[in-house]
Amino acid sequence: MNILLAILVLGSIAAVFGALLGFASVRFKVDADPIVEQLDALLPQTQCGQCGYPGCKPYAQAVADGEAINKCAPGGEDTIKKIADLMGVEVQPIDESHVKGNIAQSNRPKVAFVIEEDCIGCTKCIQACPVDAIIGAAKQMHTIIVDECTGCDLCVAPCPVDCIEMRELPETIHNWQWDLTSIPVTQLD
Amino acid sequence: MVESVVERITRGHFWDFHGGIHPPEQKFLTSNKPIKQLSLPKQLIIPLQQHIGQEGDLLVSIGEHVLKGQALTLSTNPMVVPIHAPTSGTISAIKMSVIAHPSGLSQLCIIFDVDGDDRWRKREVCHDIELLANHQIIEKIANAGIAGMGGAGFPTHIKVNSKVSSKPDINFLIINGVECEPYITADDLLMMEQSNAIVDGIKILDKLLTPAFIFIAIENNKPKAIKALQQATAKIEKIKVCVVPTKYPAGGEKQLIQILTGKEVTSGQLPIHAGIVMQNVATCFAINEAVRHDTPLIRRVVTVTGQALDKPQNVWALIGTPINFLLEQCSVQHIKNEKQPVIMGGPMMGFSVSSELVPVVKTSNCILVPSKVEMPSAFEKESKEVECIRCGQCSDVCPSQLLPQELQWSAKAKDHAQLKKLNLSDCIDCGACAYVCPSQIPLVHYYRIAKAEILEQQQLDLKAEKAKTRFEARKLRLEKEKVARHEKQKKAAAARKAAMNKATPEATGAKSAVAAALARVKAKKASKDQVQEQTNTPDSQTNLSSDVADDQKSQVSAAIARAKAKKKLKAEATNTLSSDNNDANKIVDALETKSTVTLQASVDDKKAKIAVAIAKAKAKKLNKTNDAAADTNKVTKHTLAVNMDAKKVVNIEDKKVKIAAAIAKVKSKALAKANKVNKETDDTSRINYPVTNNETQSKYKPAELVQTEQEDIAVSDSTGNSKNKNITESKPIISIDKKAKIIAAIAKAKAKNKLKEISLVEKNNPDNV
Ligand code: SF4
Ligand code: SF4
Ligand code: SF4
Ligand code: SF4
Numbered sequence: 037m038n039i040l041l042a043i044l045v046l047g048s049i050a051a052v053f054g055a056l057l058g059f060a061s062v063r064f065k066v067d068a069d070p071i072v073e074q075l076d077a078l079l080p081q082t083q084c085g086q087c088g089y090p091g092c093k094p095y096a097q098a099v100a101d102g103e104a105i106n107k108c109a110p111g112g113e114d115t116i117k118k119i120a121d122l123m124g125v126e127v128q129p130i131d132e133s134h135v136k137g138n139i140a141q142s143n144r145p146k147v148a149f150v151i152e153e154d155c156i157g158c159t160k161c162i163q164a165c166p167v168d169a170i171i172g173a174a175k176q177m178h179t180i181i182v183d184e185c186t187g188c189d190l191c192v193a194p195c196p197v198d199c200i201e202m203r204e205l206p207e208t209i210h211n212w213q214w215d216l217t218s219i220p221v222t223q224l225d
Numbered sequence: 226m227v228e229s230v231v232e233r234i235t236r237g238h239f240w241d242f243h244g245g246i247h248p249p250e251q252k253f254l255t256s257n258k259p260i261k262q263l264s265l266p267k268q269l270i271i272p273l274q275q276h277i278g279q280e281g282d283l284l285v286s287i288g289e290h291v292l293k294g295q296a297l298t299l300s301t302n303p304m305v306v307p308i309h310a311p312t313s314g315t316i317s318a319i320k321m322s323v324i325a326h327p328s329g330l331s332q333l334c335i336i337f338d339v340d341g342d343d344r345w346r347k348r349e350v351c352h353d354i355e356l357l358a359n360h361q362i363i364e365k366i367a368n369a370g371i372a373g374m375g376g377a378g379f380p381t382h383i384k385v386n387s388k389v390s391s392k393p394d395i396n397f398l399i400i401n402g403v404e405c406e407p408y409i410t411a412d413d414l415l416m417m418e419q420s421n422a423i424v425d426g427i428k429i430l431d432k433l434l435t436p437a438f439i440f441i442a443i444e445n446n447k448p449k450a451i452k453a454l455q456q457a458t459a460k461i462e463k464i465k466v467c468v469v470p471t472k473y474p475a476g477g478e479k480q481l482i483q484i485l486t487g488k489e490v491t492s493g494q495l496p497i498h499a500g501i502v503m504q505n506v507a508t509c510f511a512i513n514e515a516v517r518h519d520t521p522l523i524r525r526v527v528t529v530t531g532q533a534l535d536k537p538q539n540v541w542a543l544i545g546t547p548i549n550f551l552l553e554q555c556s557v558q559h560i561k562n563e564k565q566p567v568i569m570g571g572p573m574m575g576f577s578v579s580s581e582l583v584p585v586v587k588t589s590n591c592i593l594v595p596s597k598v599e600m601p602s603a604f605e606k607e608s609k610e611v612e613c614i615r616c617g618q619c620s621d622v623c624p625s626q627l628l629p630q631e632l633q634w635s636a637k638a639k640d641h642a643q644l645k646k647l648n649l650s651d652c653i654d655c656g657a658c659a660y661v662c663p664s665q666i667p668l669v670h671y672y673r674i675a676k677a678e679i680l681e682q683q684q685l686d687l688k689a690e691k692a693k694t695r696f697e698a699r700k701l702r703l704e705k706e707k708v709a710r711h712e713k714q715k716k717a718a719a720a721r722k723a724a725m726n727k728a729t730p731e732a733t734g735a736k737s738a739v740a741a742a743l744a745r746v747k748a749k750k751a752s753k754d755q756v757q758e759q760t761n762t763p764d765s766q767t768n769l770s771s772d773v774a775d776d777q778k779s780q781v782s783a784a785i786a787r788a789k790a791k792k793k794l795k796a797e798a799t800n801t802l803s804s805d806n807n808d809a810n811k812i813v814d815a816l817e818t819k820s821t822v823t824l825q826a827s828v829d830d831k832k833a834k835i836a837v838a839i840a841k842a843k844a845k846k847l848n849k850t851n852d853a854a855a856d857t858n859k860v861t862k863h864t865l866a867v868n869m870d871a872k873k874v875v876n877i878e879d880k881k882v883k884i885a886a887a888i889a890k891v892k893s894k895a896l897a898k899a900n901k902v903n904k905e906t907d908d909t910s911r912i913n914y915p916v917t918n919n920e921t922q923s924k925y926k927p928a929e930l931v932q933t934e935q936e937d938i939a940v941s942d943s944t945g946n947s948k949n950k951n952i953t954e955s956k957p958i959i960s961i962d963k964k965a966k967i968i969a970a971i972a973k974a975k976a977k978n979k980l981k982e983i984s985l986v987e988k989n990n991p992d993n994v
Contacts, residue, residue: 076693079689080685080689081688081689081690081692081693081696082689082692083692083696091696092693092696166696166699167692167695167696167699168695168698168699169695184691184692184695186688186692207328207330208330208332
């Protein structure tokens with residue numbers, strides 16, 4: 037009798053907790069893998085595809101699934117370090133095979149520029165741009181919205197008349213960086 | 226609370242702020258001389274943006290004559306402060322010019338030729354400010370372009386607009402006349418000479434802000450200024466002149482508030498939240514000028530000082546006066562000496578300027594020209610920095626109670642998260658830490674770099690966020706478009722089916738059309754063998770229609786060809802010295818030096834090559850087109866259908882022609898090299914044979930045109946005569962030199978590229994050679 041009671045009590049407790057857990061798993065369901073979101077937030081969102089994936093988010097997903105963390109060229113060392121921190125893995129040097137185009141060659145940010153006289157309005161560049169930073173219509177001159185361009189380089193190759201080039205953003209007092217050598221800090225004696 | 230603060234102040238007791246230093250004072254250099262009125266400079270350089278915020282919209286154009294006080298830019302939003310003509314004169318240019326910024330970068334400036342008349346625009350003097358409503362006063366302040374003259378240049382009209390910011394009641398209005406930088410005396414002198422005007426300005430602020438009390442804070446090292454202001458405010462109960470102890474940086478906003486009220490403005494808080502507004506004395510003066518005399522902010526007191534000057538003094542400088550003019554007026558002994566540093570701002574917080582044409586702006590209060598004895602560090606290029614010895618002196622003096630040493634480590638390591646934790650944003654760049662550091666670490670510099678980096682990172686994050694949303698939006702859009710397309714196709718298919726099934730005359734027509742098409746296809750298949758036999762029969766109909774197609778295409782392909790030429794030109798630039806380009810280099814050389822002898826050779830060479838190329842291309846095209854033409858012709862006599870096919874053919878042919886041409890060229894080049902001229906001519910004649918068809922010649926305009934045209938120009942340019950009559954195509958010459966180079970480049974690049982492929986292609990096209 038006692039044993040029966042014990043079984044009953046324990047059984048009902050188990051049932052209650054089971055129901056609770058079941059409810060919780062439905063109620064507090066996490067939609068996306070949060071690690072992917074976190075990784076995506078670390079990536080530069082250039083959407084350039086240099087990592088071999090069609091955009092930053094897919095690469096974030098791949099990294100979460102165990103892909104190498106050193107394939108994002110625009111992000112550079114900084115991004116690799118951050119990903120390494122997040123994933124708890126060793127920092128690796130950047131994978132050179134994924135560094136292409138002019139992105140790696142210069143420190144200054146670049147944006148695409150359409151040489152407007154040469155544009156024949158084929159709209160090929162619009163199809164290539166991942167962030168819709170190009171305006172234009174068929175047989176009309178196209179141009180780049182500088183503020184939206186991430187400098188991913190993807191529109192340069194498709195242009196049949198080669199009228200898109202990557203230009204460095206000019207240095208202005210708004211994006212200028214202090215340079216330690218420019219002025220000595222003055223001190224009175 | 227308010228009462229006790231006032232009581233304490235009347236008793237002359239103040240709070241103290243943490244840290245601070247006592248750098249040796251050099252105010253005696255300038256404090257005993259009156260403010261000098263300068264003659265008008267010949268030229269002014271007025272930056273469009275002189276303060277935090279953005280530039281206004283230009284109201285004037287080059288060549289326009291403007292009167293003194295006339296607005297030059299228009300304020301379009303509250304953060305924009307307009308600028309005004311400091312005197313009468315003509316706008317001679319609007320261009321980039323070096324401005325007062327540590328970067329030494331240029332910004333858009335109005336270059337202003339002074340006419341010397343100093344003629345005012347019409348002014349509306351206001352005798353009684355009581356007649357003006359608050360919003361009118363604020364409007365006047367905004368229109369006068371007044372920005373905080375103490376340092377940062379925050380637009381004053383925002384700070385004094387009590388309605389907009391939904392402020393709590395203002396307890397204290399603090400007028401900052403502390404001026405704690407060890408060299409600067411501009412405010413000191415202004416207070417001595419213009420005490421009444423300053424007090425009038427304070428009254429205007431009183432009317433706007435209705436504070437409970439007004440404190441004028443002055444350091445105790447300015448006895449004359451204190452006296453002058455005490456006299457001017459003697460009859461006003463509300464205003465108290467507070468003589469605060471001298472200590473750097475007592476003039477900092479948060480520091481001064483602590484001294485006077487004992488309140489600490491915590492990190493991230495603004496003084497206004499504590500019911501306190503602070504204004505600089507020079508700003509009060511400017512407000513008075515603007516409201517009462519309708520005089521915009523067009524001049525300010527600047528301390529021109531330093532032991533390298535003969536006559537250091539304070540001057541009334543027009544906004545836009547280049548500093549070399551000011552230095553001339555104060556008799557600089559040297560300045561031939563390139564290395565003489567000129568510092569804008571005080572020694573503690575200033576920066577050296579890169580050009581002597583840097584203009585005075587609304588926030589410049591001091592120009593310091595130190596001698597070598599005075600400030601040796603300013604003359605040294607190398608930093609004498611050594612490792613931090615962890616002495617802790619820096620945190621003892623930091624007025625913001627930060628840990629400069631820790632900040633320095635994190636700044637060097639670029640650890641932005643840690644810097645945030647250490648409250649880097651609270652650092653006021655006062656330089657006290659760097660001043661005491663025994664290791665001579667330029668601490669402030671590291672902080673400035675770190676601050677700029679953090680700012681940049683923030684901007685990048687913003688941009689990344691934006692890019693992400695745009696990317697997602699695009700994906701969504703493409704997805705939608707795809708679905709829509711599918712829908713449409715489905716619908717169209719359904720409609721077609723429905724139409725077919727109906728027994729209407731149209732439906733039968735459609736059916737028969739389909740049947741006809743099927744029949745055509747069958748016929749085509751069946752007649753394939755015959756077609757092959759007919760390949761050599763030219764068909765005029767096809768040629769005509771493809772002509773039309775060509776005309777439409779010629780423009781596009783010309784553009785493409787241009788682009789290709791450009792690409793090749795680039796390739797050339799990188800490969801100029803490469804030895805396998807010898808041949809092409811020779812051509813370039815020849816073209817450039819215009820040496821006729823070499824040229825003649827190369828011209829002949831080229832002619833041969835052209836002939837070969839054209840011949841080959843034509844031969845190939847003829848074959849193919851005829852093939853296609855006969856093909857289509859046989860199946861149906863419908864011109865339209867032929868037209869379509871011909872177009873397609875041209876498309877494919879374009880590419881092939883180019884390849885063939887390239888091969889031909891390379892081959893002929895190789896042959897020429899090996900001195901097998903005979904064989905080449907043999908080749909040429911052999912290939913020439915099937916290409917006597919005039920129709921085909923006109924047919925392949927696009928690709929051929931560009932080639933021949935360029936060759937033609939290159940030749941006629943270098944030899945000076947266009948005897949090249951065998952190429953009949955002639956077009957307007959746009960840029961001969963360019964084209965000559967381009968063609969050389971094309972030849973070179975093609976030679977290089979195709980050499981590799983040549984054997985392969987040869988196998989594929991054995992008929993052509
Ligand atoms: S415009 Fe070109 S470089 Fe800029 S984001 Fe679009 S594809 Fe990339
Ligand atoms: S790809 Fe080049 S030619 Fe085509 S629309 Fe874009 S810029 Fe114009
Ligand atoms: S510069 Fe910054 S860290 Fe250094 S003493 Fe001043 S407030 Fe403190
Ligand atoms: S004063 Fe200089 S040496 Fe001393 S702890 Fe600070 S940074 Fe280090």
